[in-house]
Amino acid sequence: MRLLLSYKAQSAATRFFAWKGPDDPSTGDISCGTDPTLNLQMFIWNRTLPYIRFSIVNGVSVFGGTYQINGSSIVMYEETINTRDELYYKYTVSPGSPYTRISLDYTGKLRLLIWSSTASSWAVIFERPTADCDLYASCGPFGYCDHTEAIPTCHCPDGFEVVDQLNFSRGCRRKEAIKCGKESYFTTMPNMKVPDKFLHIRNRSFDQCASECTRNCSCVAYAYANLSNAGTMGDTSRCLVWTGDLIDMEKASFAENLYIRLGESPDQKKSNLLKILLPVIACLMLFALVALVWICKSRGKLQKKKVQKRTMLEYMSSTDEAGDKNIEFPFISFENIVTATDNFSAHNMLGQGGFGKVYKGMLEGTKEVAVKRLSEGSGQGTEEFRNEVVLISKLQHKNLVKLLGCCILEDEKLLVYEYLDYFLFDSARKAMLQWPTRFKIIQGVARGIMYLHQDSRFTIIHRDLKASNILLDKEMSPKISDFRMARIFCGDQHHANTNRVVGTYGSCPLNMQWKVYFRSSLTPTALVFYYWRL
Structure with a gap:
């Protein structure tokens, strides 16, 4: 079979029209023909708009195929030939083959059909379109x-x-x-x-x-x-x-x-991408390395803090004053204290006493603190250090100095208090102490002593109440400090025994001054003498 599609490029192209409907043989909207400008390609048209476009014809296009019909193999060759004058399509089948025909229906489908005598119907061996994206320009520009x-x-x-x-x-x-x-x-x-x-x-x-x-x-x-x-x-x-x-x-x-x-170019794009990615990857690797080092150091510091805290708890549990095993001791790492005091710089030192030195510090960069550092050579201060931490952790009163934390690392023993600017011996500000202010201070000290003797869970004797241990805040409210000599009275106990004299000698009660090496009786009323001397 031979089907002429176009004759002479300058003449009008031949078009074949489909029926208007399945039972209406009049001319429909669907037609098949060549490109009106060039004899290089075929179209199926829907009115004047392209519906399906076939591939370009390169002079002679040959296609062969074998089809199975009624159990027999049929060989078919299709040719699309483009010469200077005409464009035509033809196909041939092997001898003895059944009837064949080409059909263009009103839906726009182009089919190649072969008659099946067994089924008494036409069998489709080729059709277009077969998918939605076969339609003209369906995938867009x-x-x-x-x-x-x-x-x-x-x-x-x-x-x-x-x-x-x-x-x-x-x-x-x-x-x-x-x-x-x-x-x-x-x-x-x-x-x-x-x-x-x-x-x-x-x-x-x-x-x-x-x-x-x-x-x-x-x-x-x-x-x-x-x-x-x-x-x-x-x-x-x-x-x-x-x-x-x-x-x-x-x-x-x-x-x-x-x-x-x-x-x-893809290669240039990859090169440009590498130029961007390599520095980014390098930065990420550097960041990961820094993060890894930081994590390792943080874990090391955390482990070190745990060791320090465990050491401190074991150390504190050895004192007779510990009593309650569930007490939470406030812990501050040695590294944080070193940073706060600028490595215990001399210009941060506030003063020193028999048990060590006191430094001013800035904890976490914003909070002013006072750090008491026990002297390494002071054997007497060990028991007092434990005593002070245990007692102050049990006490909460506005006229008692607040313990913020403590630290034990090898021979280092440190206490961190809230920082108070003034004390009773401040010569520069003593003119501010008018009688109402003095009375306020005396009254505050009395409240603190009353709390220690009656209002706290434990009856506590300070044993070293003196002017240098009374600190003042900005509002001239007194706060009692230095509990390293203090003792707890348990339950209904009204006196305790001690076999050494502690505190400042000139401030001690007379009975304890005369019996230095003998056991003496310590009672809450002994603090009245301290208060009187103050």
Whole structure:
């Protein structure tokens, strides 16, 4: 069978029209014919609009296939021939084959059918379209339909991205714009049905065809075909170039390579990406290394703090004053104290006594504190240190100095208190102590003593109440400090025994001054003498 599609390029192309309906043989809207401008491709039209476009004819296109009908094999050869004067389609079948026919129906489907005598019906051996993306320009500008997949779907070429994921008919857009005057880069897409709306250039070599596109900044793609085996039109090659959007592309078993222009080569893009990623990766690795070192140091510090705290708890549990085993001792790490006092700098020293030195510090950069550091050579201060931490941790009163924390590390024993600016011997500010202020101070000290004797959970004797141990805040409210000599009276106990004299000698009660090396009785009333001397 031979079907003439076009005769002489200058004459009107031949069109075949489908029926208007399944039972209406009048002329319908669907027709089949060649491109009215060039005898290079066939269309199925819906009125005047392209509905389906077939691949370009390279002089002579031959296709062969074997089909199974009624248990018999039928060999069919199809040819599309393009000469200078005409474009026609023909097919031949093996001898003894059943009847065949081509059908274009009102829905726009083009079918090749063979009569099946067994079923007494026509069997379809070829049809178009078979998928939604077979329709003309269904994948939009620069999009293509991939027929190599089980279900043909739309995709974007390399260097492009989809405009709308929910509506692929809007096509694809470039990731990088074409830069005129710069080096040109092309990506190769094999096995393509090339796009529509091309410019046909005859008898060019591949390099000449590529040059035609490269030197024209508006050229977006080109395709080349060697026609040496065809030559029905006298051409040895065919060069196609595109200057606008690439419309109606398809990937299948076509022997066509399409070269699409890119704004940047993939290799250059990878190089630029590496230039960006390498510094980023280096920074991330450096950051990870710093973070790892910091984590290791933090874990080391945390472990060190745990050891210090465990040591302190074991140390505190050895005192008879500990009593309640559930007491939470406030702990501050030695490193934090060193930082707060600027490594126990001399200019931060507030004073010193028989058991060590006192430093001013800035804890956590914002809170002023006073740090008492026991002298390493002071054997007498060990018991007093434990005593002071245990007692103050049990006491809460506005007229008692507040213990913020403590630390034990090897021979270092430190106490951290709230920082108070003034004390009773402050010669620069003693003029501020008018009688109402003095009475307020005396009253506050009395409240503190009353709390120690009656209102706290334990009856506590201070045993070293003197002016230097009375600190004043900014409002001249007194706070009793230095509980290292204090003793707890348990339950209904009214006196305790001691076999040494403690505190400041001139401030001690007379009975304890005369019995230095003898056991003496210590009662809450002994503190009245201290208070009287104060």
